[in-house]
Amino acid sequence: MNPRAMHFASTFVLSLALVAASAAQQSNRTTKKSHTAAMTNADVIKMVQSKLPESVVIAAIQSHSSKFSTSPTDLIRLQKAGVTEAEMNAILAASSGNATASTPLPAAQPQEAVGAAGAAVPSASSQAPNRSRLPQISVVSGGASQDLPLEKTQLAQTKNKPTSMTSLAADSAVTQAFQAGIGTATTSITTHIRSTAGNSTVQQAGTIFSGMLAKRKPTMTYVWGVPNPASANVVDTVSPAFSVEFSRMPGVKINEYEPAIVKVTPAQTCRIVGATQGKQDADSDPAADWQVYSHFLEERVPAHAEKLGPGKYKLSPAAELAPGEYAVVFRPISKVKGFSGGDVARAQGDGFMFDAAWTFQISDSAQ
Numbered sequence: 383m384n385p386r387a388m389h390f391a392s393t394f395v396l397s398l399a400l401v402a403a404s405a406a407q408q409s410n411r412t413t414k415k416s417h418t419a420a421m422t423n424a425d426v427i428k429m430v431q432s433k434l435p436e437s438v439v440i441a442a443i444q445s446h447s448s449k450f451s452t453s454p455t456d457l458i459r460l461q462k463a464g465v466t467e468a469e470m471n472a473i474l475a476a477s478s479g480n481a482t483a484s485t486p487l488p489a490a491q492p493q494e495a496v497g498a499a500g501a502a503v504p505s506a507s508s509q510a511p512n513r514s515r516l517p518q519i520s521v522v523s524g525g526a527s528q529d530l531p532l533e534k535t536q537l538a539q540t541k542n543k544p545t546s547m548t549s550l551a552a553d554s555a556v557t558q559a560f561q562a563g564i565g566t567a568t569t570s571i572t573t574h575i576r577s578t579a580g581n582s583t584v585q586q587a588g589t590i591f592s593g594m595l596a597k598r599k600p601t602m603t604y605v606w607g608v609p610n611p612a613s614a615n616v617v618d619t620v621s622p623a624f625s626v627e628f629s630r631m632p633g634v635k636i637n638e639y640e641p642a643i644v645k646v647t648p649a650q651t652c653r654i655v656g657a658t659q660g661k662q663d664a665d666s667d668p669a670a671d672w673q674v675y676s677h678f679l680e681e682r683v684p685a686h687a688e689k690l691g692p693g694k695y696k697l698s699p700a701a702e703l704a705p706g707e708y709a710v711v712f713r714p715i716s717k718v719k720g721f722s723g724g725d726v727a728r729a730q731g732d733g734f735m736f737d738a739a740w741t742f743q744i745s746d747s748a749q
Contacts, residue, residue, distance in 0.1 A: 420449040423456060426473065427463040436466055443472040450477045464668065466730050467632050517628035519641075519710050519740040521617060522696075527625055530615055530710070530740040534729055535606040535655055536560055537665065537737075544603050544657035544679040551649035556605050560652035600662050606737070607652040613707055613741040620702040620748045624710055629693030633731040636693040638719060639712045643699055645681040646707045646741065653707055655739060656680035660723070667723040674721045674736060675714050683708065703744045710740040 421443065429439045450456075450473045460470055520527040538559035542549070550556055626641040628634075646653040658678045661667075684700040697710065712735045725733030 421446045421476075422449055423451055423460060423473075426450075426465060426469065427460065430464045430466075430469065436468060439469050440472045443469070443476055448473075448476045452477050461633060461731075464724055464728060464730070466728065515630040515632060517626070517631060517712070517735075517738065519627075520625040521742070522623045522625050523619060530624075530742060533608050533709075533739050533741055535608055535737045535739055536652070537726070538605045538607065540603045540605060542603060544605070544659065547647040547654055547656075547679065547681060550605055550654045550657055550679075551647045553605075556607070556654070557650045557652065560607055560609060560649070601659055602662055602664070603657055603659050604665070605657040606655040607649070608646070608655065608709070608739055608741055609652055611648040611650065611653060613653070613709075613743040615740075615742040616745050617742045618745055618748050620704075620744060621699065622703070622742070622744075624697040626687075626695040626697050626710070627693065628712070628735075629691070631693065631735070634735055638714055638716065639735055640687050640715055641695050641697045642687070642711055642713045643683040643685045643697065644709050644711055645683055646709050646739075647681070648707055653709075653741070655709060655711070664723040665727045670720040670722040670725075670732070672721045672723050672726070673718055674726070675719060676717050682713075703748075705744050705746045705748065708742055708744065710742075712736065712738065 426439060426443065429442065452474055457470065460473070465473075516532065519530045519532075521530060536559075538556045540550075540553050540555045542553055542555075544550060624641070628636060628639070628641075644655060646655050656678050657680075658674050658676075660672055660674070664672050683703070686696075686698050686700055688696040690696060714732075714736075719732075721732055721736065725731045726737060727733070729737050
């Protein structure tokens with residue numbers, strides 16, 4: 383064979399080899415991809431209903447290929463299934479970067495679909511600068527204001543009836559549950575708060591369901607409290623004024639709530655905010671039929687709540703506050719408003735509004 387023919391033959395063989403290698407590589411990629419099923423809305427709902435921590439659900443969304451549906455109807459279905467705001471934000475973010483996912487919604491549509499607060503949820507591309515949608519509470523004094531950190535109440539159980547705040551503070555089952563919860567609290571709820579709080583300082587907390595009861599009865603007493611017997615936020619005036627803003631709280635009808643001041647009762651390991659009775663395992667019931675506030679035991683302080691606009695208030699006590707421990711909280715205007723025990727346990731929507739607290743201490747030297 384002459385040299386020219388030999389060169390042509392070798393070139394042809396080399397080309398065939400390159401084509402074969404390329405085809406094999408593409409086949410391997412296709413095979414590998416086919417073995418990794420795209421995550422769907424149903425997968426997220428299954429994880430949430432299996433009570434996986436929110437951080438785990440979000441990590442799974444971010445690390446897998448996905449084929450999410452983000453229509454208004456699908457978002458409503460996700461919220462009703464217990465998917466949190468942070469988890470839905472992760473779904474929207476994954477959808478916006480996934481060619482196989484449904485078309486992302488305009489910025490205002492997600493909130494219009496999943497909440498009735500009248501505020502829009504930013505699109506996935508603008509979520510980071512808008513994480514301050516959680517309520518903001520500030521102490522206003524002399525033209526200056528100082529933000530109070532958001533604290534998430536813990537939830538304990540006891541078989542004793544809620545006769546008084548003092549009796550609850552002396553209940554060993556309650557105090558031991560809060561003491562155990564400081565180090566062993568479920569992380570799903572605190573992760574949810576941290577993931578959306580932005581510049582708010584969020585105190586370590588979680589939801590505690592006491593396992594120390596020897597016998598469970600059909601009716602339990604659920605006790606709300608915050609860790610530590612004293613607040614780190616010391617106020618040096620007996621007549622504090624608070625600026626309250628919750629107009630952009632997602633998934634909440636803001637006209638159903640108003641800010642309030644409550645006196646909290648120090649215990650050995652915590653401060654008791656309030657208590658109510660409910661059916662056994664009421665905390666896991668998804669139905670919004672738990673009238674948490676209809677017979678809620680708390681020491682509410684007479685206060686003036688001046689409404690400045692939708693979800694915006696100026697709050698101040700009606701009289702000078704005695705030295706002690708207090709908290710700004712949100713309470714339903716209607717005493718018979720129903721709550722989902724699942725929302726309370728996961729601190730989302732109405733459950734978040736009722737669980738949240740901004741504690742402060744009036745010092746002995748306050749004037």
